Amino acid sequence: MTRSLIDIRRVLTQVEDIHHEFGPVPAQPLRRGAIAAVLANPYAGRYEPDILPLMDALQPVGIEMAQRLCSAMDVPPAAIQGYGKGAVIGAAGELEHGALWHVPGGYAMRELLGWKADAGTGAKGLGQPGNALAIVPSTKKVGAPGTALDIPLTHINAAYVRSHFDAMEVRVPGAPHADEIVLILAMSTGPRVHARVGGLKAADISQWDGQR
Template sequence: MNLIDIRRVFTQVEDIHHEGGPRAAQPLRRGAIAAVLTNPYAGRYEPDILPMMEALNRVGLDMARRLLAAMAVPVEAIQGYGKGAIIGAAGELEHGALWHVPGGYAMRELLGWKGDAAAYKRGEGSSGQSGNALAIVPSTKKVGAPGTALDVPLTHINASYVRSHFDAMEVRVPGAPKPDELVVILAMSCGARVHARVGGLAADAIAKWDGQR
């Protein structure tokens, strides 16, 4: 059985110049990509849904690459990421949880994660610095009707405690998901909130390289 049937792919990219304060020297670029696909488990309770998780791996990798291309920046420019899912009304919340692993690891692989924190501490990250994509990818999900919006959380790719990068990007696909569909979403950003000024751990002060601080 082919578990993947994609109906639409929706991409959005935005540049934020200011939020009422001074114009940023470099606008904040954020992007999201959403794939609308059939939910093979809609309308019934299926005890074993893990085959869908495995099938979503290639979807995640393709979406991550397409999002980076749409944002038109080098991989080294990506500083924040997040993911999410919207489940049509005939599905259940757990169907959206199938996206946690495929969506998260797709972006981490694209950004150079090796799965070995010790390697990053030795300076063996893909960028030649002390790490890339060490932080867990934040996520959210909900069941919703066509046109439902989801606030996809964003945090720094190397340290979840970098306060300037706490953010969220609203994503909505018009007309989706239908009751028997899923919308799976990836989001990336190229920097901090455009007027970030509330202190906390700064991106240039990451020291532990443990994905948190």
């Protein structure tokens, strides 16, 4: 599959440092970043039974976006502790078009952060600590230009690590047009800046199954 289905109009990157939330200032601020690509929706305005070609065409897009985001955050991949993804589909598209981002967006970040197809046990992603074992959380909706999307964030190795439950609001002014899609990746360097509600700690991950 060629990249002929891919027509990117804009790319927006945002990075923020959170120094405190009215509490003690941590030694290192929490850094969160997101990258959003605005591209033409080749299936806009009609029902297309076979939409999988776009999923394949988005694979290199996801890889490039993940790399650009990490670079924009000015941290090495090893510093990333949380991730998430999402999509806003223009009004002439359908929710399922955003679902095409699950594989290209998720695996692009996981591979950048060290996920391996055969780690330790022979099963995908199992048996080796620290290689983006957790599924990448996601959200999507159909929306008008300027629609904001709260991108969920969870720990890269264990979805039950409560301190890393977070969300980052992302919007691209003027996008998506009705015949466009906004594809988003987000990453963070740590837990919520004042996380203190208990639950599994990142230091206590023991199962290495992507959950605990």
